[in-house]
Amino acid sequence: MRVRRAEKYGFCAGVRIADKKVKKFAREGHRGAILGQVVHNERVVDEMDRLGVHTVQELAEVPAGTIVFSAHGVPPSFHDRARRLGLAILDTTCPFVYDIHDEASVALAAGAHLVFIGDPSHREVIGYTHDLDPARYHVLHTLEEAERVEWERYPRIKVFYQTTLNAEDFEAVVRYIESRAPETSRADTICYATKENQDAAHALGRDPEIGAIVVIGGKRSANTRHLWEICQRYKPSHLVQGAGDLRPEWFDGVETVGLTAGASTPDYVIDEVEAALLALAASPARA
Numbered sequence: 001m002r003v004r005r006a007e008k009y010g011f012c013a014g015v016r017i018a019d020k021k022v023k024k025f026a027r028e029g030h031r032g033a034i035l036g037q038v039v040h041n042e043r044v045v046d047e048m049d050r051l052g053v054h055t056v057q058e059l060a061e062v063p064a065g066t067i068v069f070s071a072h073g074v075p076p077s078f079h080d081r082a083r084r085l086g087l088a089i090l091d092t093t094c095p096f097v098y099d100i101h102d103e104a105s106v107a108l109a110a111g112a113h114l115v116f117i118g119d120p121s122h123r124e125v126i127g128y129t130h131d132l133d134p135a136r137y138h139v140l141h142t143l144e145e146a147e148r149v150e151w152e153r154y155p156r157i158k159v160f161y162q163t164t165l166n167a168e169d170f171e172a173v174v175r176y177i178e179s180r181a182p183e184t185s186r187a188d189t190i191c192y193a194t195k196e197n198q199d200a201a202h203a204l205g206r207d208p209e210i211g212a213i214v215v216i217g218g219k220r221s222a223n224t225r226h227l228w229e230i231c232q233r234y235k236p237s238h239l240v241q242g243a244g245d246l247r248p249e250w251f252d253g254v255e256t257v258g259l260t261a262g263a264s265t266p267d268y269v270i271d272e273v274e275a276a277l278l279a280l281a282a283s284p285a286r287a
């Protein structure tokens with residue numbers, strides 16, 4: 001059995017930088033807490049814990065020191081709140097996320113109603129919406145949700161996507177809004193890293209030599225789940241957090257296994273999974 005990695009997979013630039021910033025901070029002897037997972041990967045969270053930078057869910061849980069804002073970003077008001085609590089800030093928000101904050105502010109100032117296609121409970125989306133007047137925006141991700149809104153009420157609408165979504169999955173939702181409110185425009189907010197990993201996952205799935213695909217990533221990683229959904233359209237695909245989740249029976253009769261990983265999956269986890277697959281291939285039972 002051979003293993004073939006996707007052309008593009010794993011850590012994106014935003015997560016790589018966030019990971020480096022926090023590790024440098026810990027190496028220099030600083031201690032602090034991360035608001036939400038620095039990236040959606042349990043292995044990275046455990047690693048940060050070992051480095052003395054623990055994960056918290058609320059700013060109020062941090063008694064003193066430094067609060068780390070994750071790559072997903074936070075509502076702008078959280079910066080003031082942290083300062084008022086006497087906390088220093090290590091901001092690892094991805095620049096692409098900041099671009100969306102900026103573009104949304106401009107659209108809002110120009111009188112547009114904002115639509116965020118995404119998961120309302122995802123920290124990135126909360127970052128965009130938490131500080132806004134609820135009358136000025138909607139968050140949705142299904143056609144049924146879109147159909148419940150009277151879009152005709154809004155003279156101008158600007159649509160944003162959560163960066164890690166698969167835009168084509170939401171075409172019907174956005175087209176519906178456009179059909180009701182002709183002055184609707186779309187912001188191009190799907191991150192290139194996500195697109196590249198998704199395109200490479202499609203290519204992996206179409207590869208006729210590949211019999212099964214392993215997708216590596218955290219349980220709560222939205223972009224990993226989307227990669228898995230793409231791969232499933234083509235081949236039997238298995239979502240794993242690490243080598244320990246692999247099941248030998250998944251690869252019965254498979255000559256070549258495709259491998260890809262979400263944008264929050266560290267390189268060493270990908271290497272471990274690949275090594276485990278190759279060990280499986282060499283095992284006497286398989287031979």
Ligand code: SF4
Pocket residue numbers: 012013014015071072094095096097163164191192193194263
């Ligand atoms: S997936 Fe894109 S938007 Fe999200 S952290 Fe990575 S580079 Fe930034």
